[in-house]
Every structure is written in C-alpha cells, then in structure tokens.
Amino acid sequence: MANKSKSAFRTIAEVASEIGVATHVLRFWETKFKEISPMKATGGRRYYRPDDVALIKLIRDFLYEKRYTIEGVQKLFKEYGAKAFLNGEIQKDFFETDAIQTPQPVASVAFEGAEMPENQMQTLCEARDELLALKENLAQVLKK
Numbered sequence: 001m002a003n004k005s006k007s008a009f010r011t012i013a014e015v016a017s018e019i020g021v022a023t024h025v026l027r028f029w030e031t032k033f034k035e036i037s038p039m040k041a042t043g044g045r046r047y048y049r050p051d052d053v054a055l056i057k058l059i060r061d062f063l064y065e066k067r068y069t070i071e072g073v074q075k076l077f078k079e080y081g082a083k084a085f086l087n088g089e090i091q092k093d094f095f096e097t098d099a100i101q102t103p104q105p106v107a108s109v110a111f112e113g114a115e116m117p118e119n120q121m122q123t124l125c126e127a128r129d130e131l132l133a134l135k136e137n138l139a140q141v142l143k144k
Contacts, residue, residue, distance in 0.1 A: 009047040019060050028133035032070050035082045054086055064125045
C-alpha cells in the first residue's frame, strides 16, 4: 500500500490487507454490522473512511482475539454502541468487571475445555467467517 495519510479513504483491498482478512469477509461483515458503511462509488467500488477501518479492526479483535461470535458482537454494539468502544468510553477492563454480563466467547462455547494454540484458533475463526460468507453468497445466488 502506498504511503497514504491516516485520513485518506482506503479501498476494500487495502483494508483487507491491513486487517488480515479476505475481501469477501469484509463484504460479509458489512451485511452483519450496520455500523460498517463504506462510501460506494459508481460501479459499487467501496471506499472506507478512517472510522470504518477503526471499526473493522475492533470487530476483528472481538471475533479473532476475544473469540466472540458475530451475534455476541452485535449484542454488545446494540447494548453499548460501537462508538463507545471506539471512543474509549468503555475501558479495557470492561470485560473483567462483574458489572455486566458479556456474551460468551465462541472458543468457550465451541471448544469447552479444549486447549489450542492461538494460531489454530485464529485459523478456525477465519474459516468460520469464510464459510458464513460463502453461505450468504450462495443464499443470494439461489434467490435470483
């Protein structure tokens, strides 16, 4: 990627490369998170604002690092708002307090008691997202 300023808009390929996911995963996340709203030029080309990129990084962190399900992240955003996480209104120790009931991370649901290296868990999470994206694409093709 060329040296762009932090305020420059980014293409889907640039964001996917920066975040470390495939472009179809970003398109899938757009269908699941209304908060992601890139500008679309004629022809459907997406341009992501810096706020969109920050939000996508946050979602990736929830899904791949904290191991939340898509539904779990949606619930957090609905309850607290995505901007509260982005603006730092919700502190890092948010998930360590007993004050709230957080959704259970996907790893503890899918692999109760299983120990697995971080890279394997990330691979499984990425595979899950890709399969969900493919399922969504297939459903759209079958509707036509």
